[in-house]
Amino acid sequence: MNANSLIAAMKELVGNANVVDTPSDMEPHLIDWRKRHSGKAACIVFPGTTAQVSAVLAFCNDNAVKVFPQGGNTSVCGGSVPDSSGASVLLNMRKMNRIIELNPRNNSMTVEAGCVLADIQAAALEVDRLFPLTLGAEGSCQIGGNIATNAGGTNVLRFGNTRDLILGVEVVLADGRIWNGLRSLRKNNSGYDLKNLFIGSEGTLGVVTAATLKLFPRPHAIATAMLGVETVSAAVDEGLKLQAAFPGELVGLELISQSEFDISLRHAANTRNPFQHTPNWTVLVELAAATGTSESLADRLTEALNDSFSNGAVQDAVIASNEQQRGELWRIRHHVTEANGREGMGLTHDIAVPTYRIPDFVERAGRALAEHYPTAVPVIVGHMGDGNLHYIAMFTHEYWASVEDKAAVQLKLSHLLYDISAEMGGTFSAEHGIGSLHVAEMEMYKDAAEVALMREFKQLLDPRNTMNPGRVLPNAAVAD
Ligand SMILES: Cc1cc2nc3c(=O)[nH]c(=O)nc-3n(C[C@H](O)[C@H](O)[C@H](O)COP(=O)(O)OP(=O)(O)OC[C@H]3O[C@@H](n4cnc5c(N)ncnc54)[C@H](O)[C@@H]3O)c2cc1C
Structure with a gap:
């Protein structure tokens, strides 16, 4: 299909105002956050409803037009920009940004996929709840992108990955069919758990249009500290000790090398070194509790660290004494x-x-x-x-x-x-996903049967390979 006919069809389906096709307007969406991956598209479509997403996908599927879903465009592995063909549709979700239901009595919240993560966190706090997914890109990334990549972040230790925070999803399949799985249940063993197939599928099996999220009690006590240690072993041991000392309260445990710490201080705005000398390794620790005060939690943390100080396991420590200091410590980490x-x-x-x-x-x-x-x-x-x-x-x-x-x-x-x-039994991709950058590694490092099974799912749900082709799976098969 030629570009002009495609653009005209898209305008027909979603309205002129929701389609962009001039090079200057498209440009910011065609290059990724780190300016390392770029692509081309015939046009960018900004759907406003699930029905519009459905119409666009059905049309593209019928006409073998590739569709590249895009959230906040913060992918660091080339997942969020189209390929170089210039004949595809970039489907940007930012206009679908409504909070559909906020239900503190069920500790749940249903949102459209284009909601920015920071806005979701803020909405939860307003009703004295916590949505615990947190990462450096939270001011730009969207919940649909977080779900598509099964994002991790700095609270995984306590609350799990995005997958663990999702109760239900609504997905539009490659052929335009809508699956409304927006349930807000904690338990539901009625057949295969399909939502988990779409979480982490990076837009290759369908477009996430909405989700029901788990909320938690808002923590009223928070203690944050930076510890300076000599070796990585000492850092890991200290982490294990803190996990045992603060079960359910230790939410974050981050490691920063001296080289990274110095780089962050050098280039990130408004940072200052909380230590007199940057340690070899820094451990950033955060505790959170629903009850009590931040002061008493910080006192308990200080007490727990006393031993480690006496035996030399920890050489230096800074404990934030207010919200501003806490922000300063996290700034060094979040701006790396x-x-x-x-x-x-x-x-x-x-x-x-x-x-x-x-x-x-x-x-x-x-x-x-x-x-x-x-x-x-x-x-x-x-x-x-x-x-x-x-x-x-x-x-x-x-x-x-x-x-x-x-x-x-x-x-x-x-x-x-x-x-x-x-x-060591590890992985080449822990939380960022595969995107277009790590496709080759899928066959090199994953079990052949596992990759074959993934291809079968892809073939079943997207037989014409129109959904985000070239991502996740190498050379996904095309039927007919
Ligand atoms: C400063 C910074 C810090 C980061 N820190 C972390 C971190 O700590 N942990 C972590 O896991 N990641 C981190 N990331 C990576 C990135 O922020 C996450 O992968 C995030 O989840 C991507 O969300 P997004 O909305 O920007 O999606 P995009 O980058 O736009 O897209 C990512 C992938 O999801 C697909 N997609 C997007 N929206 C949808 C949708 N609605 N339906 C179907 N598919 C969709 C896209 O096609 C693409 O394949 C960081 C990135 C930056 C720039």
């Missing part, structure tokens, strides 16, 4: 992605290993990097409590500009690290 972008060319790896293998991984990865890429600086930040590290090989912009075959370097370096992770 943009700070890294300013520092140089960071090749990021989103690996996870069993938590107790983190020190081993860091040690072996460091040796491999020093041997094969001595100019790269290891920069490490991650959700230590989940065994999830963002392991970044940081090159200077000047050095990277001089590398001739960038793709080859990236591939070889990544596979060095993924091999180490795989040998």
Whole structure:
């Protein structure tokens, strides 16, 4: 189908005001947040209702037009921009941003997929509830994107991934059929749990148009601390100790290497070093409790840390004494992605290993990097409590500009690290998803039967391969 006919059909289906086709208007949506992946589209469609999404998908399916769903465009693995054909539809969900129902008596909330995560968190707080999904991109990413990527973030240790926070979803399938699974039940064993097929499917099986979310009591006491430790082993041990000391209250346990800490201080606005000297490793700890006061929780944390101070396991510690200080500590953590972008060319790896293998991984990865890429600086930040590290090989912009075959370097370096992770029973993609960046690794690191089964699901739900083709599965089959 030629572009003009496609654009005319889209305008017919959703209205002129909801279709954009001029290059300058499309441009911001065609490049990703980190400016590393770009694509082309015939037009961008902004549906306002589930019925419009359904009409668009049915039309595209009938006419073999590819559809690329887009949320807040914060994907860090090339998942949120279209391919280079220029003949596709980019389906941007931002106009579907209504809160459909907020029900504190059921601890649930039903929202459209285009709601920005920070707005959902704020709406929950207004009724004295917590929606605990939190990540650095929360001011831009949408709940539909979070569901599509099964996003993680900094509260997974206590509340789980996005998957654990979803009670029901509404999905439009590739052929336009609507499945309304917006249930708000905690228990429902009536057949296969289809919602979990769509959570984490990155828009390859259908478009999430709405979701029912779990809410939790709003914590009234919060204690946040940064601990300075000498080694990664000491960090992991301290984490285990805190997990045992604060069951149900330890919500966040983040690890930051000295290199990452310094980069964040150098480039992120309004940050200051809470330590006199940046430690080798920093552990960011957060406790939250529904009752009590922040002061008493901080006192309990101080008491628990006393032992570790006396035996030298923890060398330095800063405990936030008010909300502003808490914000300052988190700022250093939350702004690493943009700070890294300013520092140089960071090749990021989103690996996870069993938590107790983190020190081993860091040690072996460091040796491999020093041997094969001595100019790269290891920069490490991650959700230590989940065994999830963002392991970044940081090159200077000047050095990277001089590398001739960038793709080859990236591939070889990544596979060095993924091999180490795989040998430890780990994964090459812990929370960011596959996007277009990690498609090749699916066949290299996953079980062949598992990938074959995924292809069968894809074939069943999207036989014409119009939904986000080229993402997640390598060369998804096309019927007819
Ligand atoms: C500063 C920063 C910090 C980050 N921190 C974290 C973190 O801690 N943990 C983490 O997991 N991720 C993190 N990310 C990655 C990213 O924010 C998440 O993957 C997020 O869930 C993506 O949401 P989005 O709305 O931006 O989706 P997009 O980036 O627009 O899209 C992501 C994928 O979802 C699909 N998609 C989007 N909306 C829908 C929909 N309604 N239906 C079907 N498919 C859809 C897209 O096609 C694409 O494949 C971070 C990113 C940045 C920039």
